[in-house]
Every structure is written in C-alpha cells, then in structure tokens.
Amino acid sequence: MDLFAPFQGISDWLVYNVLQLEKGSHLADSLNFFVYDSLKILFLLLVINYIMAIIRYYLPIEKIRLFLASRKWYGLDYVLAASFGAITPFCSCSSIPFFVGFLGTGIPIGVTFAFLITSPLVNEAAVVLLAGLFGWKLTIVYVLSGILLGVIGGLILSKVNVRKHINADILTLSKNVRSNIESSENPTAKLAWGLWWREAIQLTRKLFPYILIGVGLGAAIHGYVPQSFFEQTLHSGAWWTVPLATIVAVPLYSNAVGVIPIMQALVIKGVPVGAAFAFMMATVGLSLPEALILKKVMSYKLLALYFGVVTIGIMIIGYMLNILF
Amino acid sequence: MTIEVVGTGCPTCKQLYALTLRAAERIGSETKVEYVSEAAGMKRLMELGLMRSPALVVNGKVAMVGFEPSIDAIKEKILETSK
Numbered sequence: 001m002d003l004f005a006p007f008q009g010i011s012d013w014l015v016y017n018v019l020q021l022e023k024g025s026h027l028a029d030s031l032n033f034f035v036y037d038s039l040k041i042l043f044l045l046l047v048i049n050y051i052m053a054i055i056r057y058y059l060p061i062e063k064i065r066l067f068l069a070s071r072k073w074y075g076l077d078y079v080l081a082a083s084f085g086a087i088t089p090f091c092s093c094s095s096i097p098f099f100v101g102f103l104g105t106g107i108p109i110g111v112t113f114a115f116l117i118t119s120p121l122v123n124e125a126a127v128v129l130l131a132g133l134f135g136w137k138l139t140i141v142y143v144l145s146g147i148l149l150g151v152i153g154g155l156i157l158s159k160v161n162v163r164k165h166i167n168a169d170i171l172t173l174s175k176n177v178r179s180n181i182e183s184s185e186n187p188t189a190k191l192a193w194g195l196w197w198r199e200a201i202q203l204t205r206k207l208f209p210y211i212l213i214g215v216g217l218g219a220a221i222h223g224y225v226p227q228s229f230f231e232q233t234l235h236s237g238a239w240w241t242v243p244l245a246t247i248v249a250v251p252l253y254s255n256a257v258g259v260i261p262i263m264q265a266l267v268i269k270g271v272p273v274g275a276a277f278a279f280m281m282a283t284v285g286l287s288l289p290e291a292l293i294l295k296k297v298m299s300y301k302l303l304a305l306y307f308g309v310v311t312i313g314i315m316i317i318g319y320m321l322n323i324l325f
Numbered sequence: 326m327t328i329e330v331v332g333t334g335c336p337t338c339k340q341l342y343a344l345t346l347r348a349a350e351r352i353g354s355e356t357k358v359e360y361v362s363e364a365a366g367m368k369r370l371m372e373l374g375l376m377r378s379p380a381l382v383v384n385g386k387v388a389m390v391g392f393e394p395s396i397d398a399i400k401e402k403i404l405e406t407s408k
Binding site: 060061062065091093094096097098100101102104169173176177293 | 333335336337338364367368370371374375376377378379390391
C-alpha cells in the first residue's frame with residue numbers, strides 16, 4: 001500500500017470537492033500537486049527531524065571531535081568525518097570555533113575539510129525531500145556522492161601547508177584547546193522524548209516556509225509549463241548544462257529544501273537531472289556569506305582552492321547523475 | 326546569577342544576546358548578563374569545550390548551544406540550569 005495515499009485522498013477531496021475545481025484544468029492540477037506535496041513533505045520532515053534530534057542529543061559535534069581524535073584512523077577518518085558531516089548540521093557562524101576545535105585536537109586539516117564539504121551538501125531535510133520527490137535510488141546515489149566528494153576534497157586539501165594558509169590567531173588559539181575536555185552539556189543516559197519532540201517541531205516550523213515557497217513554485221511549473229518545454233534546448237546531451245547550472249548557483253544562496261521541489265518540477269519538464277542537482281549542490285554548498293566568514297580562518301589562496309575543488313566535484317557528480325538517471 | 330552569552334561576533338550571537346537581556350528582565354531578581362565576544366568569546370568557548378556558537382552559560386554551566394528565537398524558551402533554559 002502506498003504510505004502517502006491518505007495525503008492524495010485529502011488533496012483530491014480539497015481540490016475537487018471543497019473547491020469544486022474541474023479535474024484536469026491547469027489550476028486544479030497545480031493546486032492538487034501543491035497540497036499533496038506539502039502534506040507529504042511536512043509529514044516526512046517531522047519524522048526525520050525527530051530522529052535527528054535524538055542522534056544530535058547523543059552525538060554533538062564536540063563528541064565527534066573527541067572520537068575522531070581518539071586514535072589513529074589510517075585514512076578512515078576522512079570517511080568518518082564526511083559521514084558525520086552528513087548527519088551534523090553546520091552553520092557557517094561556527095566556522096571559527098569549528099576550525100580551532102578540530103585542529104586543536106590534532107585532527108588533520110584534510111579531515112576537517114572533509115567534514116566541512118559534506119556538511120552543507122547532505123542533510124536530513126534534503127534527504128527527505130529528495131526521497132519523497134525523486135525516489136530512494138537517486139537519493140542514495142546522491143548521499144554517497146556527497147560523502148565521496150568530502151573524502152576526495154579533504155584528501156586533496158590535506159596537502160596544503162597549514163601554517164601558511166590558516167590564520168595565525170586560529171593556530172595560536174588551537175594550541176590551547178584541551179582535548180580531554182568533556183562538554184558540560186554531556187547528555188545523561190535519560191531519555192528526553194519531550195525535548196526531542198520540541199526540537200523536531202521547531203526545526204520543521206523553521207523549514208516549512210521555504211518548502212511552501214519551493215513547492216508552490218514547483219506546482220506552478222508543474223501546472224503551467226508545457227510538457228517537455230526544456231527538452232529541445234536542455235537535453236542531457238548538451239554538455240554545457242551542468243557547468244552552467246553550477247556557476248549560476250554559486251552566488252545564490254538558499255536552503256536545499258526550498259530548491260528541491262523546484263528542481264523536481266523542472267526535471268519533469270525536461271531539465272537534465274544532473275544539471276538540476278549541480279544547481280542545488282552549488283546553491284547550498286558554496287555561498288558568498290560562507291566565503292566571507294571562512295576568510296577569517298584561511299588565506300584567499302586556500303579559500304579559492306576549497307571553492308575550486310568543491311565546484312569541480314559538483315560538476316563531476318552532475319555529469320555522473322546525467323549518465324546514471 | 327551570572328548569565329554569559331558567548332559568541333564569536335556573528336550576527337546570531339548578537340541577536341541571542343539581545344533576547345537573553347529580555348529573558349533576564351523577565352526573570353527579574355539578581356541577574357547579570359555578560360556578552361563575551363570576539364577573541365575573548367573564542368577563548369571562553371574553548372574553555373567550555375564547545376565548537377558551536379553562540380552559547381548560553383549560566384553560573385559557569387552551559388545552558389544552551391546554538392540559537393533560540395523564543396524569549397520564554399531562553400528564560401526556561403536559564404532557570405533550569407541555575408537550579
């Protein structure tokens with residue numbers, strides 16, 4: 001049975017019975033799509049945010065750092081850092097304490113970058129939307145490529161001279177980090193169902209306006225843009241679609257959850273999957289506000305190298321998705 | 326009680342400080358709110374073993390990490406930690 005059948009029922013009832021719109025008209029199509037997608041995503045988000053609140057409670061970034069620094073990992077730390085990046089949200093606000101904390105505990109610069117690259121690209125809200133709108137297969141491929149990009153990007157950036165390219169103040173501060181410190185908000189073993197629930201609702205409420213706008217625009221495209229509108233110009237054989245989508249997206253900054261519903265509508269109308277994904281990844285993974293804050297941590301040269309590596313990685317993933325899907 | 330808002334100078338940190346001042350007003354009795362920012366804020370974060378900013382610290386104990394838009398929720402966290 002389709003888990004989401006009740007949501008389709010509700011939106012059919014609302015659009016065709018309550019609003020008395022004619023089945024098959026542009027307006028009815030768009031509205032039906034809008035109500036159904038919004039309900040489905042709202043439900044999925046609540047569930048995943050609840051699960052993530054539990055994970056974050058037991059595994060805050062302070063603990064991850066201690067875990068990564070606890071022993072020699074022989075390269076596995078890149079994979080671990082990128083995977084942790086996928087489940088931990090990262091606000092560029094915390095860039096400075098993040099670098100000081102990681103480097104100060106003796107975690108290599110490459111591993112630090114592995115975390116930093118994957119964190120914005122893969123997050124649970126994006127995963128839910130991708131799974132709901134594009135299916136599980138594409139979502140899994142996306143998550144794995146996001147982690148792989150973090151690992152490879154981290155390995156490339158591990159070659160930089162830390163002393164030369166990381167701000168001297170950051171390095172001085174990181175010398176004073178006590179690595180054995182236990183965070184004082186260390187969770188006790190007790191379960192905090194109420195706390196997780198509050199957090200899940202709060203997070204969902206914060207994301208929902210983006211989703212409504214995204215789904216709304218997506219629904220408008222769905223109902224009004226003629227089928228295969230983009231096919232003549234943007235078919236996946238056109239090699240330039242991926243780089244163009246990436247470059248256009250870098251100065252834009254948005255939440256993944258706002259972009260994904262629009263992407264889906266565009267893909268249905270013939271935009272190549274790889275170009276749509278490259279656009280989304282560049283919007284969330286590379287942004288000017290982030291660059292401004294990271295500038296306080298590293299030299300222009302390293303910052304440019306970091307953006308360069310991620311941009312190229314995004315394009316490669318874009319081409320790969322074009323071939324696979 | 327002593328309430329510290331520890332940040333790195335980011336906009337969210339300043340915002341949390343403003344909200345914490347109002348939360349402290351609601352609590353009323355004997356509260357002192359300090360804003361620890363920039364280099365001093367960084368040092369304090371490291372002392373506390375934290376890697377995210379802003380942080381809300383009550384009587385030397387971490388009450389909350391990250392931002393919270395609700396004054397009442399901030400007030401509740403302060404009271405909970407000061408107990």
